[in-house]
Amino acid sequence: MTEKIIISGAGGQGVMLLGRVIAEVALNENKFTSWLPSYGAEVRGGSAFCMVVVSDEEIPSPYIEKADTLIVFNKPSLEKFISWLKPEGLLLVNSSLVPKLNPNKNIQILSFPLTEIAVKLGNIKVANMVALGIYLKRKKLFDIKTVFKTIKKITLSDKKNLIDINIKAIKEGLNLI
Amino acid sequence: MKKEKILISGNEAIGEGAIQAGCFFYAGYPITPQNELTAYMAKRMLQEKRVFIQAESEISAINMVLGASAAGFRAMTSSSSPGISLKQEGLSYLAGCQLPAVIVNIMRAGPGLGNIFPAQSDYFQATKGGGHGDYYCIVLAPFSVQEAFDFMFFAFDLADKYRNPVMILGDGFLGQMVEPLTVKFQIPNSKYQIIKKDWALTGCKKRAPNIIKSFYLKQKELEKFNLLLQKKYKTIKRRETRWQEIDVEDARIILVAYGTMARIAKGVVRKLREKGKKIGLIRPITLWPFPQKAFLKNPKARYLVLEMSYGQMVEDVKLALEGDKNVEFLGRAGGGIPTEEEIIRRVK
Amino acid sequence: MKKIFSHPKSLRKIPTHYCAGCGHGIAHRLIAEVVDELNIREKVIGIAPVGCAVVAYDYWDFDCCESAHGRALAVATGIKRCRPEKVVFTYQGDGDLAAIGTNETIHAANRGENLTVIFINNAVYGMTGGQMAPTTLVGQKTATTPYGRKVNLHGWPLKISEILGLLKGVVYVERVSLHAPLEVLKAKSAIKQAFLNQIQNKGFSLVEILSACPTYWQMSPREALDWIKEVMIKEFPLGRIK
Structure with a gap:
């Protein structure tokens, strides 16, 4: 098994964190993993992306040429990375910020208003964790218990109050499909 | 610990x-x-x-x-x-x-x-x-x-x-x-000077003053010093050259790459070996001294040097093989990376 | 009979390579005397410059480090931060300290590094053949200002000591001269103060020493001393700057 994921969105949408969490979960399940952030000048507002590879064997390159999964949080990200998705690949789209997609038989599309769902949950920043829930349910790569354990483990001590809302968002995502 | x-x-x-x-x-x-x-x-x-x-x-x-x-x-x-x-x-x-x-x-x-x-x-x-x-x-x-x-x-x-x-x-x-x-x-707490450095500047207490310098005003003195350096470099070459090789002995084609490029190359070797292709990899770990000896094991193979630059290491490979007849190059410049697909296409 | 004068222990008994009338020999000796008097020979580390005094370590009899042109204060920073109990000083000319090394000078001073700087200002590059220095006076002829330093072409003499005096990290700046015996004594006491400041952990201290270069001023040693007194001091007034 080798799963290559590209995650992209506006700076501030939690793109990097989502990638990092997936890699941390993979580590805790003793899989090979790599996480490669884009390191441009974008901090807030600009576009940000990262590449995550999870595998049962040694990972040749952290850089992804063709992705199994593409998760996009806004329209520019979709336009930039759609051609990087493999045929039959999974596209997870934040429909709150991406206009309706034309049906495409070559890829699997999951479209949810991630931003709106996050706002309803009480924190716009957890759109990434809603996406994680959906992704986990669809791909079934990891034990959900490891995911929750990982979230608790990697949250910095001064941010512990955010654990609950993040776990709530993941659960929300898990229940969407 | x-x-x-x-x-x-x-x-x-x-x-x-x-x-x-x-x-x-x-x-x-x-x-x-x-x-x-x-x-x-x-x-x-x-x-x-x-x-x-x-x-x-x-x-x-x-x-x-x-x-x-x-x-x-x-x-x-x-x-x-x-x-x-x-x-x-x-x-x-x-x-x-x-x-x-x-x-x-x-x-x-x-x-x-x-x-x-x-x-x-x-x-x-x-x-x-x-x-x-x-x-x-x-x-x-x-x-x-x-x-x-x-x-x-x-x-x-x-x-x-x-x-x-x-x-x-x-x-x-x-x-x-x-x-x-x-x-x-396992952090060493106090002993930062792991090797004794009696040449170091510590104040000349109970010893003659130490002078750290590279300046030798007289031509012959500077030449003598340079020859000393060369002797040291020779020792380093002999003792410290390191590389990794994968499936080199029976390979018809050998990829040469270091750093991230070598990871991609390693992936290619794994993939093509599974399909029965006689392919290997030499990965220099010390770039200087360059592992010339690594190329003696199978000098007749076809060599493909992979770089995220434009033909730099390829020169050392040609020197190691004493010629460029069987040395090919695939590289990208300006931030590009030769992809797995590109490498496989070149190998075939 | 009481001994009242002797060769400093910190100065080797060998002739220097300096030209007749050059100030470097005197400055070297003053430092050696101060090192002896403060009894710090076994814990002092000197940084030799690039310039005429490049082999200062051949004359001083204590630990020394070479430095690339202009980098003395970066090297000194590295040494002092690792060995704060040692007494570290740099010895730099005007080109070294105020042209190619201005960045290192200003930032080491601004960080308030606990260092002592002996700054030799002779208004000219000596070792390379008498070119214009940042401190060359207006009108002064050098190898690269054959018609004299002109403000519209070369700018003004750089007053690095005054600039450093503005920085909060700097505790002591004084300009002294070597043109007369009394001035030499004053120079020595300034050097001593600059070393004492470091020993007492007070911070960055600099002594600027106006020093003669008869060779590239194209004067006799005597004329050179007079030139400091009558011309150079007008541009670079002596005394405590900070």
Whole structure:
């Protein structure tokens, strides 16, 4: 098994964190993993992306040429990375910020208003964790218990109050499909 | 001793590796894509009660390192390509003063300001001296976060042993990528001077004064000193050359690559071997001294040199094989990376 | 009979290579005397410059480090931060300290590094053949100002000591001269103060020494001393700056 994921969105949408969490979960399940952030000048507002590879064997390159999964949080990200998705690949789209997609038989599309769902949950920043829930349910790569354990483990001590809302968002995502 | 598996970036792993290898002094200047390393040192060096300085320039940073090293301490600086160009003066003086130091170059694409994409285009600069004068840096090329960490011990040991600057040469990917790292937390607490340095500047108490210098006014004296350096380089070549080889003996085609490029090459070798293709890989770990011997095992094979630069290491491969008939090159410039697909197409 | 004068222990008994009338020999000796008097020979570390005094370590009898042109204060910073208990000083000319090394100078001073700087201002590059220095006076002829330094072409003499005096990290700046015996004594006491400041952990101290270069001023040693007194001091007034 080798799963290559590209995650992209506006700076501030939690793109990097989502990638990092997936890699941390993979580590805790003793899989090979790599996480490669884009390191441009974008901090807030600009576009940000990262590449995550999870595998049962040694990972040749952290850089992804063709992705199994593409998760996009806004329209520019979709336009930039759609051609990087493999045929039959999974596209997870934040429909709150991406206009309706034309049906495409070559890829699997999951479209949810991630931003709106996050706002309803009480924190716009957890759109990434809603996406994680959906992704986990669809791909079934990891034990959900490891995911929750990982979230608790990697949250910095001064941010512990955010654990609950993040776990709530993941659960929300898990229940969407 | 605590053994732990953590997720960490190459830049941070280099920092932690240096600290655990006893690095007492770090000076650096911000430049992408190695900023995480400087920030890591800013945080950790103070925790360990060691010295961190954000210098006013790359030039100052390397000269501060020269001072710290002259004082007998393990010292390092880090930067990326344009910054390493600025440090060449200091590197030449370190070599000329026979001072140990570790210099990390997380390469980005050039020439000039270029861009911040990962590249390997400082190969010539790193392996052929770089600054003025007849000298070499020992150049180590890690290809994973684990090696980035492990090689710091190796780098400081080599630097002290040979009283010579050692460069860690990685590309932007190596610095930025996050991978699992097995760390043995075992920090040396007080003994920063791991090797006895009786040449160091400590104040001339109960001994004749020590002078650290590279200046030899008389032609014959300077030539004598240069011959001494050459003798040292010969010893380093003989003793410290390192490489990794995979399936070289029966290979019809052998890929040659280092750093991130070697990971991609390794993946290609694995993939094509499964399909029965006689393919192998030589991965230089020391870029200087270049592992010429690695090419003696199967000199008749077809060699394909892969670079994230435009034909730099390929020259050393041609020298090692004493000719260029069976040496091919595939590389990209300006931040590009030869892809798995491209390599497989070339191999066939 | 009481001994009242002797050769400093910190100065080797060998002739220097300096030209007749050059100030470097005197400045070297003053430092050696101060090192002896403060009893710090076994813990002092000197940084030799690039310039005429490049082999200062051949004359001083204590630990020394070479430095690339202009980098003395970066090297000194590295040493002092690692060995704060040692007494570290740099010895730099005007080109070294105020042209190619201005960045290192200003930032080491601004960080308030606990260092002592002996700054030799002779208004000319000596070792390379008498070119214009940042401190060359307006009208002064050098190899690279054959028609004299002109403000519209070369700018004004750089007053680095006054600039450094503005910085919060700097505790002591004084300009002295070597043109007369009394001035030499004053220079020595300034040097001593600059070393004492470091020993007492007070911070960055600099002594600027106006020093003659008869060779590239194209004067006799006597004329050179008079030139300091009558011309140079007008541009670079003596005394405590900070």
